[in-house]
Amino acid sequence: MQRRCPHLMDRNGEDIHAETEEIRKQGPVAQVELPGGVLAWSVTSHDLVKRVLSDDRFAKDPRQHWPAFINGEIPPDWPMITWVVMDNMTTRDDPDHERLRRVISQGFSARRVEAARPLIEGIAKRLLDNLEQVPAGTVVDLKKAYCYPLPASVVCDLFGVPEEARADALKGGEVNVSTNISGEEAEANVEQWHKAMEDLVAEKHARPGDDLTSLLIARRSVDDEILTDEEMVGTLHLMLGAGSETLMNLLSHAILNLLTHPDQLELVRSGQVGWDAVIEETLRVQSPVAQLPFRFATEDIQLGDVLIETGDPVMIGFAGVGRDPAVHGETRAEFDITRADKTHLSFGHGVHFCLGAPLARLEAAIALPAVFERFPDMRLAVAPEELKPQGTFIMNGHAALPVYLKAPVPAAA
Numbered sequence: 001m002q003r004r005c006p007h008l009m010d011r012n013g014e015d016i017h018a019e020t021e022e023i024r025k026q027g028p029v030a031q032v033e034l035p036g037g038v039l040a041w042s043v044t045s046h047d048l049v050k051r052v053l054s055d056d057r058f059a060k061d062p063r064q065h066w067p068a069f070i071n072g073e074i075p076p077d078w079p080m081i082t083w084v085v086m087d088n089m090t091t092r093d094d095p096d097h098e099r100l101r102r103v104i105s106q107g108f109s110a111r112r113v114e115a116a117r118p119l120i121e122g123i124a125k126r127l128l129d130n131l132e133q134v135p136a137g138t139v140v141d142l143k144k145a146y147c148y149p150l151p152a153s154v155v156c157d158l159f160g161v162p163e164e165a166r167a168d169a170l171k172g173g174e175v176n177v178s179t180n181i182s183g184e185e186a187e188a189n190v191e192q193w194h195k196a197m198e199d200l201v202a203e204k205h206a207r208p209g210d211d212l213t214s215l216l217i218a219r220r221s222v223d224d225e226i227l228t229d230e231e232m233v234g235t236l237h238l239m240l241g242a243g244s245e246t247l248m249n250l251l252s253h254a255i256l257n258l259l260t261h262p263d264q265l266e267l268v269r270s271g272q273v274g275w276d277a278v279i280e281e282t283l284r285v286q287s288p289v290a291q292l293p294f295r296f297a298t299e300d301i302q303l304g305d306v307l308i309e310t311g312d313p314v315m316i317g318f319a320g321v322g323r324d325p326a327v328h329g330e331t332r333a334e335f336d337i338t339r340a341d342k343t344h345l346s347f348g349h350g351v352h353f354c355l356g357a358p359l360a361r362l363e364a365a366i367a368l369p370a371v372f373e374r375f376p377d378m379r380l381a382v383a384p385e386e387l388k389p390q391g392t393f394i395m396n397g398h399a400a401l402p403v404y405l406k407a408p409v410p411a412a413a
Contacts, residue, residue, distance in 0.1 A: 005026070005031075006030075006031040006032055006033040006039055007019075007022060007023050007026065007030060007031070007032045007033065007042075008032075008033045009032050009033060009034055009035075009179070009291075009393045010393055011035060011079075011179045011180040011392075011393065012179075012180050012389060012391055012392075013179065013180075013290070013389045013390060013391060013392045013393040013394075013395070013396075014389050015389070016290045016319050016389070016393065016396045017319060017323070017333065019393065020044060020290070020317060020319050020320040020323070021320075023042050023044060023317065023320070024044050024320060027304065027305060027306065028043065028044055028045030028048050028304050029041055029042075029043050029045070029048060029303050029304045029305075029306040029308070030042050030044070030306075032315070034080060035078070035079040035080060035179065036074075036075075036078050036079065038068070038074070038078070038080075038313070039312075039313075040293075040294070040312070040313040040314060040315055041303075041306070041308055041312060041313070041314045041315065042291060042314075042315045042316075042317045042320075043303070043314060043315070043316055043317055044317035044320030044321060044324065045304070045320075045321070045324055045326065046321050046324040046326065046327045046343070046345065047326070048303060048304055049316055049317070049318075049321050049345055049349070050345065050349050050350075051303070052295065052303070052314060052316065053316070053345070053348060053349040053350040053352065054349060054350040054351075055301075056093070056094070057297065057298050057299055057301055058295040058296070058297060058298070058301070058314060059093050059295065059296050059297075059298050060090060060091055060092060060093050060097070060294075060295060060296070060352070061091055061092055061093050061296075062084045062091065062294065062296060063091075064093075065296035065297075065298055065311065066084070066294075066296045066311060066313060067311040068311070069084055075183070076187050076190075077182075077183030077184060077186055077187040078183065078186065079179060079180075079181055079182070079183055079185075079186045080179065080186070080293060081186050081187065081190060082172075082175075082176045082186065082189060082190055082193070083176070083293040083294060084294070085190060086234045086237055086238065087230055087231060087233070087234035088100065088231065088234035088235045088237065088238045089101050089104065089235070089238070089352075090238055090352065091234070094351070097351065097352070098351070100227065100231060100235070101351075101355065103216065103226075103227055104216065104227075104235060104239075104355060105355055106215060107158075107212040107215055107216065108355045108356060108358065108359060110358065113358045113359050113362060114362075116154070116158065116359065116362065117362065117366070119154060119157055119158070120150075120154055120362065120363050120366045120367070121366055121370075123149075123150055123153045123154055123157070124150055124366055124367050124370045124371075125370070127145070127146050127149060127150055128146070128370060128371065128374045128375075130145075131145060131146065131374075131375070131405060132374070134405060134406075136404075136405075136406040136407065136408060137404065137406075137408055138404070138405075139381045139402050139403070139404065140381075140402070140403055140404070140405055141400045141401060141402055142252070142255060142371075142401045142402075142403050142405075143248065143252045143397075143398065143399075143400050143401040144400065146251070146367075146371060147248045147249075147251040147252040147255070147367075147401065148244065148248040150247075150251070150363065150367050151243060151244045151247035151248055151251070151360075151363055152166070152170055152243075152244040152248075154243070154359075154363060155239065155240055155243030155244055156169065156170070156240070157211075158211065158212050158243075159200075159211055159212045159213045159236065159239060159240065160204065160209050160210075160211025160212070160213045160214060161200060161213075161240070162203070165196070165199065165200065165203075168192070168196040168199075169196050169197070169200060169236075169240055170240055170241075170244060171189075171192060171193065171196070172189060172192060172193020172194075172196060172197075172237055172240075172241065173193070173237065173240055173241025173242070173244060173245055174241075174245065175189040175192075175193075176189065176193070176237075176241055177241070177245055177390075177392050177394050177395045178391055178392050179391075179392045179393050179394055180391050180392065193237050194233060194237075197232075197233040197234075197236045197237050198229075198233055200213060200236060201213070201217065201229055201232050201233060201236070204217050205217060212239075213232075213236065216232060216235065217232065239356070242354075242356060243356055243359075243360075245288075245395060246288040246289060246360070246395075247288070247360050247363055247364065248288075248397065249286070249288035249289075249390075249395060249396060249397035250279070250282060250283065250286075250288045250360065250364055251364060251367055251368065252397060252398060252401045253282050253286035253288070253396075253397070254278055254279065254282040254364065254368055255368070255371065255401065255403075256380070256384070256387075256398075256401060257278075257281075257282060257285075257286070257335045258278065258372070259378065259379060259380050259403070260335075260380070260384055261335055264278075264335070264336070264337050264338075265372070267337065267338070268337070268372075269372070273337050273338060275364075275365055275368055275369055276361075276365065277337040277338075277342070278337050278368060279361060279364045279365065279368070280342040280344070281335060281336065281337045281339060281342050282335070283322070283342075283344050283346040283347075284322040284323075284328075284342050284343065284344035284346070285322055285323065285332075285333065285334070285335050286319075286322075286335075286396060287318040287319050287321065287322050287344065287346040287396055288346065288395065288396060288397070289318045289319075289346070289394065289395060289396065290317070290318060290319040290392075290393055290394060290395060290396040291315045291316070291317050291318070291319070291393055291394055292315060292316045292318060292394070293313070293315050293394065294313045294314065294315060295313070295314040295315075295316070296311060296312065296313055296314070297309065297310055297311060297312045297314065298310065318345065318346055318396075319396050321344065321345050321346075322344040322345070322346060327341070327343055328341065328343075347360075375405045375406065377404075377405075377406055377407040378403055378404065378405050378406075379403065379404050380402070380403055380404075381402040381403050381404050382402050387399075387400070387401070388400065
């Protein structure tokens with residue numbers, strides 16, 4: 001791998017965007033150092049990311065294309081090991097990827113997504129009803145009370161995860177995105193999520209229901225293709241994690257952006273700008289995923305002014321893509337729902353484009369107006385600069401979103 005003074009990634013993700021700008025100073029393709037001294041490349045240019053995501057020479061399967069992993073140089077307790085050992089369509093290349101995607105896409109048809117609308121509305125109403133009981137003047141962590149449980153409940157309901165099994169089913173995804181965990185925690189997480197998903201698959205084999213897990217276990221697509229149980233385990237881990245963690249960050253960033261830009265919130269409330277503009281601008285300026293692992297060069301590839309050598313791992317710097325100065329100029333870091341060009345790649349591009357994108361947009365389109373309509377006086381409980389980071393360089397989020405939901409009760413005369 002070409003040596004270019006690699007940037008040491010901040011495992012705590014203290015300032016995702018400041019780090020992205022530091023990486024960008026080395027160029028649109030820059031070498032970075034991951035936990036354990038593992039070297040990789042980070043791509044932050046919009047155009048080059050599109051090239052990588054549409055070039056099948058950048059493969060997804062580490063079992064075939066990452067020599068360091070194949071040769072045993074990546075230990076089972078590597079802090080990012082989950083991104084390597086999970087077996088699903090994000091770690092497969094065609095024709096396996098195409099087969100898996102074809103089967104799984106049955107659960108994300110336009111009809112099924114629209115059919116989820118009453119479910120999403122019901123979950124949002126239940127959560128907001130609970131929040132109504134909070135006395136005025138009480139600080140509420142809206143991320144914990146709304147932004148996370150809403151998508152987590154939606155994805156668990158859709159995949160038929162029993163209530164008593166949800167904490168274990170979701171825990172793997174929560175730990176998976178952390179980059180400041182120890183090797184022991186990473187290795188234990190692999191075992192934990194694998195068992196939780198195996199238990200869910202076994203439950204649905206024994207007692208199938210009207211849910212997406214049971215649909216996938218039916219193992220039939222239009223071409224009678226199948227998912228093995230191991231592929232089912234990996235697929236469920238992917239769907240439960242991606243379906244909760246990423247949308248949580250989209251919702252919390254959108255709420256934070258509107259609370260800190262009251263003029264733009266008024267544009268939405270007055271109907272001058274739609275909620276879709278809020279969603280797309282949030283996806284651009286605050287991509288829920290900051291650095292997505294991994295792709296692997298299957299041959300020496302010239303990308304920009306960098307030669308990426310065979311076997312080199314590559315990460316997609318989505319947090320930088322939406323703020324690419326070549327696309328969004330001097331105002332790239334500003335949240336502006338009136339911006340004409342909200343171009344982003346936060347759902348990916350090419351054959352690995354996010355299957356859940358329509359569902360995520362629908363959830364956000366329901367959840368965001370619902371919380372602002374229910375709590376018109378909502379405001380931040382701390383200064384924006386006091387918000388703590390999520391503790392990862394993979395995701396782009398905050399540890400909490402403390403707010404006051406209601407206006408203060410007037411003092412008695």
